[in-house]
Amino acid sequence: MFQNKQNYYSVSLRRGQVDIRINAGRGEVRLASEGFEFGDGKYHSIMVTKNGKKIELRIDDVLHSSSSLPEGSNIVKAPGTAGGLFLGGLPIEINTTGKAVSSVPLIGTIKDAIFNDQ
Numbered sequence: 001m002f003q004n005k006q007n008y009y010s011v012s013l014r015r016g017q018v019d020i021r022i023n024a025g026r027g028e029v030r031l032a033s034e035g036f037e038f039g040d041g042k043y044h045s046i047m048v049t050k051n052g053k054k055i056e057l058r059i060d061d062v063l064h065s066s067s068s069l070p071e072g073s074n075i076v077k078a079p080g081t082a083g084g085l086f087l088g089g090l091p092i093e094i095n096t097t098g099k100a101v102s103s104v105p106l107i108g109t110i111k112d113a114i115f116n117d118q
Contacts, residue, residue: 024073
């Protein structure tokens with residue numbers, strides 16, 4: 001199945017909420033800032049950390065969500081031929097959930113992006 005070949009990180013803003021989707025080849029994990037909106041025109045610090053299977057979403061140094069990768073997965077091989085790092089949502093060919101991550105393109109500014117300490 002194609003899903004088992006997908007490895008990606010996705011960061012998007014959906015209805016003002018930060019939406020993170022991560023797939024290490026065994027199914028998608030979603031983290032979100034539910035109940036908090038960040039489409040306010042201000043800069044915010046978004047930090048996604050992965051330690052082994054555990055994943056955390058922090059916004060402005062506050063923990064908003066945490067989860068774990070599915071059994072049998074602990075490394076997200078992105079970028080690669082079947083995935084990558086996506087800012088603003090997922091391409092249609094990767095979005096296997098059937099739900100639109102974001103139907104509006106990213107409008108705004110990304111001030112700094114750090115991935116794997118680089």
